[in-house]
Amino acid sequence: MVRGQAVRDYGGVSADDRRAERRRKLLDAGRHAWGRAGLGEVTVRGVCAAAGLQPRYFYEQFANRDALIVAVADEVRDKLFTTLVDSSRSADGGLEDKLRAALTAFLCVIADDPDIHHIMRTDLAGVPGLETRRVDSLNMVAELIVRYGSDVPGFDPRPGIDRRQVARFVAGGVNHLIDNWLADQDETPLELAEQCTRLCMTFGQGHEVSSD
Template sequence: MASMGRAEVMRDYGGISAEDRRAERRRKLLEAGRQMWGESGLADVTVRGICASSGLTPRYFYEHFPNREALVVAVADELYDELFEVLVSASLAESGELEDKLRAALKALLDAIGDDPQIHRILTSDWNGVPGLVKRRTKTLDVITDLVLQYGAELLDFEPESAETMRRGALFVVGGVNQLIEEWLRDPKESTAELAEICTWLCLTVVKAGQAEAARDTAR
């Protein structure tokens, strides 16, 4: 019975379960990693520094992450999830047509990046030294492409030639917009509204080209 009592205390210490304590420690580690990366740069993110900033020992770090790379990838994952939410929420909140939804989503995304210096530094860091981050960036473009296909297809007023044509168009749009945003991050000449307008116009140019091609196929 005494042994069970000690186990019970370990599971529920001070009214907080062991699972909740683990989740809180992970949150602290991620917050510390994001802050260090966002304020000092990726090269300054170290296990020792994260532990010192979070107030946790290396034992707890390695309880959640096998190495530094795993933590910075997790930080990037969380950041991208936040930005995905911004994109989707802004698009769904806009009641207009495709052009309006595109403009609203892109401006919301750019505002989120521009208003937070930490996000800006993280996104403009050189990720090439961390293989996991390079893979994550590629995966992110695929995720955004899937979001475009999921939420954008129903807004088109024409039937694309095929699902493959639709996906290629989405990949082209996502890749191009991503390049423009990366260039803007390095040298923000335009306001967020101006860049959102440019990206929207280019996206619609691709859509109109697809519409014209679909019309030609129908006429044949």
């Protein structure tokens, strides 16, 4: 075996696979540090120690601490988005049933994972790019609603109301309710999902909100 092959393949594991494994360890360590101790405790030294890696491997993957934090936030966002889409598409019924299923699954992921719960509660102002990503994420949720809701029976706003505007209003409103829920969790995920579903349907279709 020539030296180039040895560099690419060590112990049966390619160089790309080893880099991917190191990145996975660093992301997991950063996520746990953020989720369990807070954003201020995410440091290059601490993450490397938790991952069992030398700092040079950190900088192989990330330019600095903030780049790791953004990558962790993106990964959490992608997991939650995937949950929304998959649970909605797999649910039977019309718009209300799919919306309820998506919100229930979304909230259960947050409630069942203390790391994600803590990350979702973090003030993002201290890390460049994160607040912008929050706005972008809400717009992405709105686009998902439009993309996957357009062909679902019941997704029919009142005349004169643009579907995309409805979707953005719904995404922002639900996000605000979730922010409050994250702070005190005075409702179960199922209860909050039901409240959000009823409010979304009320706005989107002009139904009266029942008091029961």
